[in-house]
Amino acid sequence: MKPNKNYFGLIPVLLMAFLFSCKGQTYTMDTLPSKRIEFGNEGGFTGGRTSYFLLENGQVFSKSTLVQTELEKVKKKEAKKVFKEIEKLVQTKFELNETGNLTNFIVYYNGVEGKEWKWPGGQLKPAPDALAEINKLLLDIIQTKNDGN
């Protein structure tokens, strides 16, 4: 006769393990994942660089030449939408590498390599058409977030 095993005691353990496995990884500025979007500007009088980093899990970081901080997270769905749009842009093979005294940039790191678009910053006219939608999505993400500095 086989021993009578009670498997019900394992359920809470498995449930906890499941829940922990569902919790996405959290990153710090020093451990950014290889897939991310960096955007911001650089140059001007100071030559400084101000960057924002958007991760797929919705984490947002701010980094300037002098300080860095993590901003309020956005919904994962919102972040996914931006990644989807930028991957579509990559497919179009759109190139933009125009520098100004102050230069805006968006860099998409797809896990293997980075794809960068640059255009002059601080202009009265909006971003180039091909980038307008993505740029708006990215700016919306940082628009209301105090970077704490």
Next chain:
Amino acid sequence: MAIKSNIMSRIFLFSFLIFLSWEPLFAQKDAYGKPSKSQVRKFPKTYSPAKSHDAIRFEPNPLSGKLNDLNGLQTKSASYYLLPKTSALPKTALDANQKVSIALEEVKEDLGLKSLEGSFKIKSVEKDELGMNHIRFNQQFGGFEIWGAEMILHERNGLQFMNGKFLAEPNISLDVKLKKEDALLICQNYLAQKTEFRNLTAQELAITQYAGPKVETILYPINNKIVLAYFIEMKPNLLSTWRCFVDAQTGEVLNSYNQACTVDGPKTATSTDLNGISRTINTYEKSGTTFMIDATRSMFNASASKMPDDPIGAIWTIDAQNTYVQSVVQVSSSNNSNWPSKGVSAHFNAGIAFEYYKNTHSRNSINGNGGTIISVINVSEQNGQGMDNAFWTGELMCYGNGKVAFKPLAGSLDVAGHEMTHGVVQNTANLEYQGQSGAMNESMADIFACMMDRDDWLLGDDVVKTQYFPTGALRSLSDPHNGGSSLNDNGYQPRTMGEYYSGTQDNGGVHINSGIPNWAFYKFATTVGKEKAELVYYRALSKYLSKTSQFVDLRIAVVQSCIDLYGDGGAEYNAAKSAFNAVGIYATDPGGGGGGGGTGGGGTNTSIDLQVNPGQDYILSYDDSFIDPVTLYQSSTTGTNYKSQSSRSMNRRPSVTDDGSFGVFVGTDNKIYKLNLGSNPSETLLSGDAIWDNAVVSKDGKRMAAITTSIDSAIYVFDFDKQNWQEFKLYNPTYSAGINTGSVLYADALEFDYTGEKIIYDARNVISNPGGTDLDFWDIGMIEVWSNANSNYGSGKIEKLYTQLPQDVSIGNPTFAKNSPYILAFDYIDNVNNKFAVIGKNINSNVDDIIVLNDQISYPNFSKYDDAIIYDVVTTTNQKWIAKVGLEANKIKGKSDEAVLIPDAYWGTWYSTGKRNLTSSAKQITAFSFPGLTPPVEGVIVGTNIYVNILTTSTTDFTELVASFTSSAFSVVKVDTTTQISGVTKNNFTNSPTVPVQYQVRAQDGSVITYYIKVNSVNGVLENNLESLNVFPNPSKESLHIDLKGDFTYKVFDLQGKQLLSGNGSDGIVVNTNEIESGYYILEIATETSSTTRKILVQH
């Protein structure tokens, strides 16, 4: 734009000259058999108004449109609406109301309007002198006029378009709660606080025709909402007419202003700046409001200015309202006092910077031509928070308010001087903002900033926070290290080429490596004095440097400027050389007095001409007769011997390969054809899609580019090897072009450059002007569509030919010189005065001149030798002919010897049928040295061998020697995979006598040659056994004695590097030189441990 200002003042009676030469021309035509033409062919499609240059209009500065508060309500950002070709408008006779209804219906979705019912009211219908109809109408909602929401429907030759703005329909109550008389009372009480009230006499009422207050109920857009309001206009006294807007539901006074202009004009005000200093600033009053506009400077153009939103020649400070310059408003005051301190600082400092350039360098403003200087305060980061920066946009000087490490940046004169100098650089050398040229751009900005704020050598010292910049400055010319020891330290910059940053960050280190020329300037200025140094540097910037200049060019430019201003070999000349030596920038200097030129490379030269095409030249011309079936003729260059090439109607001038073997064109059926030229011409179809409007072929015939008939901002490129199309969307570069470029509608004329990598094009642009009529103009750009290095499509990067076109001016139809890839000719059109000209431009020197004035668009084309251009003219009897005018040696100035060449024809193309190299095959190293050693050492170049003998000292490190060299223009030099930068890149030459370091020089055409560098130590441990070397006689006749102890080998090379003799010796040898011809040779002698070279002369 640098086009000479007197361009329109020259009077040229070209039609009269044509009239004088009428008879001989017809005689010539008949004699050589080209069929007579008695009637003019109907204009082909290219002349249709939709895409012709002459349908262009201009309106005031687009910035004026940004200075209102309607942006948030506007239904569409680009308020230019071209109606579809299928529009019902032209099909039937309609009245103005019907036309507007149809037009609005067709763009309703673009406008974002929900309903058209009662949405507009016709205000005026006008037909102008060109036959265009203009129907002006304003937006209505619920029976009320929406203040300022107005559009105009334009009609011409069956085409319609609209401009202006309508606002989104408001979702508000239209219930008027305030009585009309109560609103008037509120207004009177309000205005009583602002102005004097008195009753006008009967005589005054008669003179002013004032019938009492005017009160209307309107919808008033303000602060991004629309408010039901009373509009009240009244005269409280004789001198003023006030307008007042009162909320019709709450009674709040929404806005008021004095409409009268009796006190308008420049004012002064005293306010405190960011540093707590009381400053007197110049302001401008208009209709009772004062603006931060300085209209008192010598450059101010009162007649051209439209105050306050379009001042010309003013110093103007505006407010970005804590945005990333997404919108700007006037800085204004109702009483000309209490001005914001940030505005006071920016405005005051801009005035100092203007006066500095004017008084020290006789420069009239940033553009050198009295252009308005605009400062923008309260600029934020993209997230709306404080910005630790200031920047130049191409037209605006923008100041952040600081955040972490900076105070408001408008508070520093050197920041203003820095930003304004970026504008001066843009309008002079236009140094490319990348690598060394970009670092020089930054350096010039720092240098002249320091000359304006000349009490120290520091940058940003008034605005940095010392906890982040311990020295109290962002940068220092006197010590670019600025208290740091590496790039990890804030404010650190390299001082010498030994510390040069060669990474990719910061556009190749433009803010980093600027420390090197900054330090050179400091050393120079502290030797000769700031007064001389600033004049020398301004001359170098404005006269000698060009877009792609490198550090070596800066040295040469500064030394040459010293010679120009103070003579060859003087103290200034020597101080300049010493300063650049000290930072490790070496060159073969101009002049030579005072101890000779330096050691190092020559300057970079990209003004390289092509070999003249060796083939026979011809002219292709498009026939203007409707009775002659032939459309395209080949003729001699004197307009004889016409041969038919095609009978197909064409949309545009055909484009021909450099060897003249074939051309491509778009037919009026909108398909692309290939045309094999010559005595047996033939046509084949390249693209049967009936969508094309123009097509051109690259000079080498390897690819073509095309545009479609649609309003399409793309150029499509087809590579004949790859057999696929690549789309390149056109855009207007914002930095280089400033705000005056708008959106690209479509390109028109196209031409490949000689490398096949770039296309120069003209494009129609429109600028949305929410405050008035949209601006519409043509300009010229150059786009990179192919990469020869990658054998693939290019990056699509665009540059503009001119950064700022004057209002009312368009340029188009660009074409390259036949032998000078850096020379262009193009059409210049002044739309207001209806003047036309062909302009020549040297892209490298940024100089332009007039080739010829004309009465119409010219479609210029260079001759085989670039000694003339051909272009289109129209006779007094409206016939189209091709004319010719000679060119001066600089190829950009005409000779005034205009003459008609081919009658009844247009779109002339001058082409030749020979083969030549279109890209440079030059790949020489012409100078090689180690100027950083003491003493400097020059190499001897023998063919592809370069010999360098270095006197070894204990400090000479052969593992990290930095060579300066000069290589052919457009070539790239590599050692293994590392691109070599002259004066920067270090290499290990330790084993080079036996294993030479290989410098691979890649020419523009892709060919490669390898130079072998052998660096010997001639006075160190390795040289001991060569100390006794004696070579004699030199010159020798029949024999040469090599006297050397021990075993050795010898080789004799000619100066092309070919080995002629070789052998072994032991304790000396006699070499028979009878076998070689008289001349110079290189003798290379090697022992087991060392080698050396000697230059010998054989004389038989």
